[in-house]
Every structure is written in C-alpha cells, then in structure tokens.
Amino acid sequence: MIKVESITKSFGEKKVIQNLNLEVKKNEIVTLLGPNGVGKTTLLNILSGLTRADDGNIYINDVLVNGKAGTKQVCLKPSERKVGYVFQTISLFPHMRIRDNVAYGLKSLHLPKQEVKKRTDTLLDFVGLREYAKFYPHQLSGGQKQRTALARSLATEPQVLLLDEPVSALDPQLRESFRLELKNYLQALKITVVYVTHNLSEAFIMSDRIAVMGNGRIEQIGSRTEIFDKPSSKYVAKFLGINAFKGKAVKIHGGLLEIEVNNVQLLAPSAPDLVGKNVIVTIKPENIVVSKSADLNFNSASCNSIEGTITEMVQMRSTAQVTVDAGFPLKTRLPLSSIKNLGINVGDKVYLCFNADALNVFADNSSE
C-alpha cells in the first residue's frame, strides 16, 4: 500500500509537485495519466527515492519512507524502499548478459549462489526469456528488452512496482501486443503498481484506478468509468477528449436540471444544489447521435436535440471526429460507415441528440 500525503517538489523556481495526495491500495494498479510535464515521472522518482520530496510524507506498506517522523527527517535510500522500477528508456545494463541483468539486484542481497541462480531462472521463465539468458541486451528485440527490465525489477521481490511509460520505447506495432502482455504479467504478480502513461487507451487497459494529473496535482482519481463518465474538472474532460463547456444552471424542470449554454437550453439530471450557479457540462462524444432530420426517434422527454453546423471532420482509421457548432463547439465520434450513410459533410446542418443522463454537470469554481 502507498500513502502520499501533501508532498511538494520544486526544481529551482519551478513547482513540479504541489500538495499532492494519493493512496494506492494493496495489489492495486493505479495509473498516473496526464500530458508531458505535469510531474508524473517526478512523482515516481519521489516514490522510488531517486528524488527527495521537499515536503510531505510518503508511506509504503505503513513504513515512512520520506517525510517527518516527529522532528526527525526521514528519507530512505531507493534500495531500502522495496520498490521495483521499470524506466521508460528500458535502461538494461548493456555490458551484462540478460542473466546478469536480472540477477543484479539479487547479488546485492548476498544470497547463496544457488539461490541467486534459482530465483533468476524463475524470473527468466516468468518473462519467457530463459533461452536468451546468455544474450546481451543489444541482441534482443524491444519487447524482450522490456521483459528483461521487468524481470530485473522484480528480482528483489519489491512490494511496489513503478512503471514509467514502459511501452513508449517500443515500436508502434509492438506496443499494442506488449500492453496486453504486460497486463497479464501484472495481474499474475499480484503486486501494488503505479503505472505512468500519457496514453488513454493504455491507462484504460492497465489500471484498476486512474489518477489524472495536471500541474503537479492529482486532478481526479477513480475507476475507468468514474473518470470517463464523470470528469470532475474541465481539465480532466479536455484531456480525456470529452466535450466540456460552461453554462448556467437555470431551474429544475420536470425532474431535470435546465442549463443554458450560449442561449441553448439543455436538460441534465436533476441537481437542485446547482440551480443559479455557473456550471461545467461534460458529455462524451460517443453519446451524441447525429441526424440530418430533427424528428429522431427519441421519444423521451429527457432527450436533448440541438441544431448545428459541421465545422470540421477529422478522419481516423475506422471513425471520424465530427465537430459541430451548436452555439458552442461539440465533438462527436462516428463510424466512417455512418458518415457515409448519413451523407454528411463540412458545412452541413445537422441535429445532435443526446439523453439528459449523458450529461455530467458540476459547479464551475474557476475564476475564468
């Protein structure tokens, strides 16, 4: 279990971690998700002991590893924290064979030679690299190198495993398969994991919970569904590619909250405490239905139907992101086949329909 209490870290004038709190349960996989430069790797380095936090406390399995115990300042060495760390750059020891790479940590435990060999063999078997034991890192593929790095980090039987974008150094073609492979390894290990990535789908595949980071803080932490269905800030919504716009909660009407966004009325789930307040409204692109006619078969009173003009269509492999100006920009994602069937194009007038339940509304506390 990891408990991070109000840690801060600055490099010179720059505050990289600001009053950050985080709890990771035993055997849980938590992903730190966020764009580059928000402090994800710094947080991993602080957890591992490679970087010292300026303030705050960190506990690993109830042991204070960084912080203040009474008047005494504690900062355990990286090797004393029982953590394993897989770096983004893989960083195997290039002058050592794969077996020696994996055994490196074991040798520092002063175990009998036979024990070191036995444990190294077990780890090499676990990652399927026993036959490559005598190879040097430069003789392995990207995926094999990363598996070696994983085995090496597990050798000292860490209680916590830290993974810093372990897939990003691999070829794009390899990434997809290695993610699933890694997920299987992590599930088999039953170990507390903190995983860093800026890739959404990777975070969704790997994690039990996702912590979205921004500006040196955890902006939101929750399960995949919680994060994606109910982003708690405009920043989180935008990072996840979810529509987020400002509005004003006007009244409760027919058990629903009526919101005004740029003179467009929207219906959202009832939230009496928000009435009269400025709010942020979020909706996932895939929850928006696009139609060329207004009379869609949405026979519910809780359906929002608004008119707009297509301003942009960005085609991807099997879908396209369609941006519609409905008084405010709304992004939706449609399969290419639907676009073909609908016969829509940039400049076309369309109707966007979505259920009130699809909207997530929260008070806008920003000063913008």
Next chain:
Amino acid sequence: MKRTTANSFSNKIVILILALIVLTYLLFITLPILAVFLRINPSQVNGQLHNAQIIEAIKLSLYTSGIATLIALCLTVPTAYFMATRKFPGKAIVDTLIDLPIVMPPAVAGVALLYAFAPRGLLGPILNRLGLIIPGGTIAVILAQIFVASPFVLRSAKAGFENLDKDIINSAKILSGSRLRVFFTISLPLSARVIISGVMLTWARAMGEFGATLMFAGNLPGLTQTMPLAIYSLMNSDPLAGVMLSTVLIVISFTILIVIKLLEQKSFGAKK
C-alpha cells in the same frame, strides 16, 4: 539551367580550395615526421640500440611515465566521478583549476612545482623533516609528469561519467544499496573505454614531458633524463642518436593514438 551550371562550378572551386588547404596542412604535419625518419641511417641503427644513454632514457621514461599514469589514474578517476555526479558551491572554480595544467606552459609548471616542493618551497619544511629532497630526483620527474599530464585522464573520465545514461545508474541504485558496487559494476565499466583513452593520452603526454621536468627535476642521465631531455642533450653531442630516440617517441605516440581511435569506436551505455 545557367544558374545550375554556375552553382556546380562554384561548388567544384570550393572543393578544390578545401582540398588544397587540407593537403597543405597534412604536409605541414607529416613533413617534419618524415624528415626525422629520413635522417635515420639503417646501417647505424644497430649500434644506436646499444647506446647506453638512449637505453637509460627509454627505461626511465617508461618507468616514470608508467608510475605517473598509474598515480594519475588513481587520483583522477574518483575526482572525476565526484565532479561529474555532485553539485557543490564553487564547482566551476574547481573545474577550471583542475584544467589549469593543460594550458599552463610546462616551464611555468616546473617553476610552480619547484616553489612547492623545493627545500625552501611551500612544503619544504615538512619534506625536510621527513628527509625527502624531491627536486633533482626521479620522484620530481614523476611529480612533473603527473602535474602536466593528469588533466587528460581526468577530463576523459569526467566526460565518461557525465555521459552515462542516468536511468541505467538509477536502475542500479534501486537494485543495489551500495554506491561502491554501483560504481564498480556499472559506472566504471561503462566509462572504461573513455577512461582508457584518457589514460593513453596521459601516458603519451607524460612520456613527452620536457619543460616542467627540466625546470623541476633537471637533466641528469640515469636519474632524471627522460627521452625528451635525452633528445635535447643528444642533438648537441650525437644528433643521430637524438634522431633515433625521436623516432621511438613518434612511433609510441602514433600507436597510442591508434589505440585511442579503436577504443572510441565503441562505447557502451552512453547517453543517446
């Protein structure tokens, strides 16, 4: 079309001028070396090989430069590691100070060593009490060589440690609690090639040391007369022997450079 032809013509002119400059420079470097080799009379080589002064000078140079390089290595590698991995106030000053012997004229280095280690120098009273008289002896030759040549290995080692991939070192730090083990099993082997090329340069510089040795140790055959000093003396008394000894030094220098080049071709674990 005309413009393309004009461009191609001007390119050819530039290449021609460049080739001429390169050729001139190469001639300037190789001509004196060639001149030395051309002065050797093969029929007299065998006789020179038994010249006691030459043999003494070669022996002394190998002995002193070997010891000087070894001591320099032991002193500079830990210093380089410290400089490459630590931040401390005044680091820039220390950094400049340790490079100073490279730019300091060797004669000045000799004077400086004299005023530090001579009986009336800075450390004179202490050395006198210990019964050590350094100037004019073989120890002085070694000290002069260390002073002048050690910055080469220091600079190489420092660059080697600075260029190590940080993640590799951090991986080792997490896996091993002992800094010493990380140093000896990771940092040092990964910087070894760069350090060895520094060692070779230091050795070559120590072998060729002249000014500081002359000022600090003197020119006593068998005691302080290294190869460069012997060449200097022999050019007045027995020029052929001087030339012979010069060719030995040229061959040693050339071999050292080739070894360095070979070592530089492959380097593990440096920053990408």
